[in-house]
Each structure stands twice: as C-alpha cells, then as structure tokens.
Amino acid sequence: MEIGFKALHPVSAFLFFVFSFLVTLCFSHPLIIVTSLLCALIYDIKLHGKKSAKSFFLFILPLIILITAFNFFISHYGVTTLYEFQSGNRLTLESLVYGLVFGLKASAVFLWLNCFNEIITADKFIFLFGRFSPRTALVISMILRFIPLLRSQSKEIETSRKGLGIDSKTGKLFERLSNSIHSISILITWILESAIDTSDSMSARGYGLKGRTSYNKYIFTFSDGLFSASAILIPACLFLFRHNFYAVYNPVIEITPPSVFGFIVFAVFLIYSILPFVYDLWEERLWSTSRLKI
Amino acid sequence: MQGQSAKTKALTFLTFLVIVPLSVFVFIKFFSSKNYLACAMLIIILSLVPFFAWFEKRKIKTSEIVTVAMMIAVSIAGRAAFVFIPQVKPMCALVIVSAIAFGPNVGFITGAISIFVSNFIFGQGIFTPPQMLGMGLVGFLSAIVFYEKKYAANRILVSIVGGLLCFLVYGLIVDSCNVILLGNYSPKAVLAVYGSGLSFNLIHAGTTALVLFFINKPMNDKFSRLRIKYGIFSSKKLR
Numbered sequence: 046m047e048i049g050f051k052a053l054h055p056v057s058a059f060l061f062f063v064f065s066f067l068v069t070l071c072f073s074h075p076l077i078i079v080t081s082l083l084c085a086l087i088y089d090i091k092l093h094g095k096k097s098a099k100s101f102f103l104f105i106l107p108l109i110i111l112i113t114a115f116n117f118f119i120s121h122y123g124v125t126t127l128y129e130f131q132s133g134n135r136l137t138l139e140s141l142v143y144g145l146v147f148g149l150k151a152s153a154v155f156l157w158l159n160c161f162n163e164i165i166t167a168d169k170f171i172f173l174f175g176r177f178s179p180r181t182a183l184v185i186s187m188i189l190r191f192i193p194l195l196r197s198q199s200k201e202i203e204t205s206r207k208g209l210g211i212d213s214k215t216g217k218l219f220e221r222l223s224n225s226i227h228s229i230s231i232l233i234t235w236i237l238e239s240a241i242d243t244s245d246s247m248s249a250r251g252y253g254l255k256g257r258t259s260y261n262k263y264i265f266t267f268s269d270g271l272f273s274a275s276a277i278l279i280p281a282c283l284f285l286f287r288h289n290f291y292a293v294y295n296p297v298i299e300i301t302p303p304s305v306f307g308f309i310v311f312a313v314f315l316i317y318s319i320l321p322f323v324y325d326l327w328e329e330r331l332w333s334t335s336r337l338k339i
Numbered sequence: 340m341q342g343q344s345a346k347t348k349a350l351t352f353l354t355f356l357v358i359v360p361l362s363v364f365v366f367i368k369f370f371s372s373k374n375y376l377a378c379a380m381l382i383i384i385l386s387l388v389p390f391f392a393w394f395e396k397r398k399i400k401t402s403e404i405v406t407v408a409m410m411i412a413v414s415i416a417g418r419a420a421f422v423f424i425p426q427v428k429p430m431c432a433l434v435i436v437s438a439i440a441f442g443p444n445v446g447f448i449t450g451a452i453s454i455f456v457s458n459f460i461f462g463q464g465i466f467t468p469p470q471m472l473g474m475g476l477v478g479f480l481s482a483i484v485f486y487e488k489k490y491a492a493n494r495i496l497v498s499i500v501g502g503l504l505c506f507l508v509y510g511l512i513v514d515s516c517n518v519i520l521l522g523n524y525s526p527k528a529v530l531a532v533y534g535s536g537l538s539f540n541l542i543h544a545g546t547t548a549l550v551l552f553f554i555n556k557p558m559n560d561k562f563s564r565l566r567i568k569y570g571i572f573s574s575k576k577l578r
Contacts, residue, residue, distance in 0.1 A: 070377035070380075115523060119525060119528040119531070120525050144523075147521075151376075154465055167459045180394060180399075181395065181448075181452070183404065184404060184407065184408045184411070184448075185456055187412075188411050188415065191409055194412075195413065230557055233561060234561055236413060237409065237562075237565050240406045240408070247405070
C-alpha cells in the first residue's frame with residue numbers, strides 16, 4: 046500500500062514539484078538555494094536510501110565541483126582578485142562564489158527531479174495530462190504496454206526460429222548476425238500488423254465516439270486541497286517579497302540579509318520544502334501505531 | 340504545417356508572437372537577468388505546445404495512432420537494447436524512418452514522445468524538454484525533406500541527411516542546454532562546452548547514418564505494404 050506523499054492526489058504532488066523547481070531556478074539567494082538543496086537531499090535519501098547517498102557522492106558532488114571550477118577558471122569578472130596570472134587573467138572571488146551558487150542550484154534541481162521520478166510515475170502523469178491532451182496520453186499509455194509486449198513477442202519468435210535451427214545463437218558469426226536481423230524484421234512486420242488489429246478492436250469498442258469518459262482512481266480529499274493551496278500560496282509569497290532575497294554576484298557580491306519579516310517568509314518556505322519528508326514520516330508512524338493496535 | 344485548423348494556427352502564432360516574448364519580458368523585468376535556465380526551459384516547453392495541440396485536434400485514424408505508438412515503442416526498445424553504450428542509439432534512426440513515412444507533424448510527435456517515454460525508464464532530467472525538442476525537430480525536418488518524395492528511396496541520401504540532422508539539430512540543442520546549465524557565457528567557455536560534446540555527437544550521428552543506411556529500404560517496404568493493404572498515412576504511393 047502507498048502511504049504519505051506517494052498516496053497524495055497527483056495534482057497536489059505535481060504542483061509541489063513544479064513550484065520547487067521554479068523557486069530553485071528563479072532565486073539566487075544562498076539561503077533559499079541551500080535550503081532547497083538540503084530539503085531535496087533529505088527527501089531523496091528518505092525515498093532512495095543508500096542509492097541516493099551513492100549518487101550524491103558520485104554525481105551531485107562532482108557536478109557542484111565541476112560547475113564551480115569551470116566558472117572560476119574561465120570567467121574573469123568581479124573586483125576582488127584572488128590570484129593574477131602572468132598573462133593578465135585574474136581569478137576572482139566573485140566568479141568562485143557565483144559558480145558555487147550556480148552549482149548548488151543545478152544540483153538542487155537534479156535532486157528534486159530524483160524525487161519527482163519516484164513520486165510522479167508514468168500513470169500519474171497520464172492522469173494529469175490526459176484531460177488536456179487525451180490523444181497524447183493514450184499514445185503514451187499504449188507505448189508503456191507495447192514495450193513488454195515487444196519483449197515477449199521477440200522471445201516467441203526466437204523460440205520458434207530455434208526449432209527451425211535459424212535463431213540468433215546458431216551458426217557462424219555472419220549467420221548469427223543475419224539470423225538476428227531476420228528476427229527483428231519479423232518482429233517489426235508483426236508489430237505493424239498487430240497495430241492494425243488493435244486499432245480495429247478499439248474502433249469496434251467505440252474509441253473516438255462522443256460522450257465517452259475515462260476512469261481514474263484518484264479522489265481529491267481535503268488534505269489534498271490543503272496541500273495544493275499551500276503549494277501555490279507559499280511560492281507566491283516568496284515571489285511577492287522577493288526583494289528580501291535579492292542577490293547579485295557580478296561585478297560585486299551583493300546579498301541582502303533578510304529583514305525580520307523576510308525571515309518569517311523564509312521560515313514558512315523551509316517548512317514547505319521539508320513538508321514531503323515530514324508528511325511521509327508522520328504517515329508511517331500513524332500506520333505502524335494503528336497496526337500495533339490491531 | 341499542413342492540414343492545420345484555424346484554431347491551432349492561431350495557437351501557434353499566439354505562442355510564438357505573444358507568449359514567448361511576454362515570458363522573456365517577465366523574466367528580465369522581475370528577476371535578476373541571470374535566470375537564463377528557467378527562461379530557456381519555459382521557451383522550450385512552450386515551443387512544444389503547438390505540435391501537440393495540432394496532434395490533439397487533427398482528424399486522425401485510430402490505426403495511425405496505434406502505428407505511431409508501436410513505432411515509438413520499437414525506438415524505445417532500441418534505446419534500451421544499447422543502454423550500456425550511451426552514444427549508440429538506434430532511436431534517432433527509427434524516428435527518422437517513421438517520420439519519413441508519417442509526415443512532418445507526426446514525425447515531430449514521434450521524436451518528442453520517444454524521448455519523453457524513454458526518459459520514464461532511464462530517468463527524467465532537466466534535459467528532457469530540450470531533448471524532446473531536438474528529437475522532434477529531427478523528425479520534423481527529415482520528413483520535410485523526404486515525405487512523399489521520390490528520392491526517399493535513395494538510402495545513401497537518407498543516411499547522409501539523417502546523420503547531418505542528428506549532428507546539427509539534436510546535438511546543437513542539447514549542447515546549448517549544457518552551456519546554459521553551466522551558467523557561463525564567455526566565448527571561451529561556450530566553445531569549451533561545444534567542443535567537449537563534439538565526439539559524443541559525432542558518434543551519435545555516425546551510428547544514426549549507419550543504421551539508416553541499413554534499415555531504410557526494409558522499413559520503407561514494410562510501410563508501403565501497410566499503406567497499400569490498409570490505406571493509412573498517405574493516399575499517394577511512394578513507388
């Protein structure tokens with residue numbers, strides 16, 4: 046059974062992720078970027094466990110270092126010189142800091158995308174976009190069904206050709222190659238024919254007629270509504286009071302320290318970003334305690 | 340785009356003449372001008388909209404939809420078969436072959452959805468929208484060159500044009516997004532990024548051209564058989 050953030054209505058989960066991406070991409074203030082990165086990392090570890098830690102050290106950390114170094118050594122804007130080469134090129138503090146912030150930003154987006162992949166599965170995506178573009182959603186769901194079909198059919202072809210002694214594992218190298226090409230050719234012919242069969246069957250069942258509705262298993266509950274509302278309102282607050290989180294790195298580093306009010310907005314943003322993690326923990330606890338009662 | 344309704348035409352114009360400039364203006368006006376990444380992603384996603392709107396609104400046979408879905412499934416299986424060598428993807432070649440058979444707009448849809456669905460298997464990333472746009476455009480342009488043309492049967496020509504499109508269009512779009520991701524726009528940095536992507540793109544384009552050379556004729560035969568037997572995709576005969 047799915048609990049927590051995964052069991053939430055796709056609309057609210059999707060809204061949450063869209064605004065996390067937007068906030069992370071649009072703000073350059075270190076406070077916001079670091080918060081977003083840390084919350085994404087915590088939730089990613091919650092979802093993926095060891096795999097997440099591995100990908101953090103193998104992929105995210107090198108990415109940050111790469112972007113920082115790339116900026117540091119190639120761009121020379123800024124006023125604070127750290128080191129001057131004999132050719133006159135300078136290494137500046139500004140380009141270092143800007144590169145670091147940009148690297149953190151990019152890796153925060155990558156981490157949120159990791160979580161997105163886990164939560165918004167293909168079927169949820171089809172549900173979300175099926176209303177706007179039913180035909181595209183239909184094509185995508187058909188593809189997802191056809192891929193395993195292709196695999197099983199190619200196995201069937203291989204087995205029957207093995208009986209004839211012309212499968213891809215008998216004969217010399219050239220024979221094997223030509224046999225496997227034949228198998229693929231048979232597979233594609235079969236696919237195209239069966240596509241026509243499928244479409245005949247669909248029209249016989251009335252696909253494309255007016256007034257047909259589609260079934261979905263998601264119900265929009267009160268907590269989903271609450272979640273969606275906060276997913277829109279909190280980023281809207283951030284955008285409204287964005288002058289509290291103003292940061293420029295070129296030519297001079299200029300980071301506004303947030304006012305007291307800015308800190309309140311920031312605290313709300315922090316709660317918002319950590320929400321999926323907390324919600325998952327809360328639901329898990331609820332689930333385990335209710336099981337104990339039984 | 341051929342066979343467009345007035346509504347989708349209006350939507351296309353609205354997207355490119357009003358919404359895209361407006362969103363660029365909003366980004367420059369309200370956020371610091373360094374937000375190229377968010378802005379570029381928005382424009383790329385918006386530029387996908389007209390094609391999908393066309394696909395939704397066009398009168399299209401059920402058999403055509405199912406065949407397109409099947410071809411996309413084949414191209415994804417092709418990508419999955421060579422997942423251990425990332426540069427070698429027969430996907431691009433299969434998209435080009437289907438685009439030549441199905442026409443420019445369906446070709447765009449084939450390319451874009453191929454990338455989109457295969458990224459559900461290999462992981463969605465920040466590169467999904469630019470890859471969709473790039474692969475879609477490869478399909479679109481190759482169909483513009485070869486759709487319902489006599490020289491579509493010339494496999495040397497098809498493989499050369501296909502390889503070039505794969506290198507120039509797909510490679511350029513995806514590498515440009517690398518530039519934006521690294522966030523440094525001095526000429527030296529930009530050249531360094533394009534240079535590092537060069538070998539990858541060359542191998543990708545080369546394998547695409549090679550695969551196209553071998554599958555062009557058999558696939559064409561299969562499609563024209565389908566066309567003659569069931570009358571889908573085109574009223575005209577290729578040969």
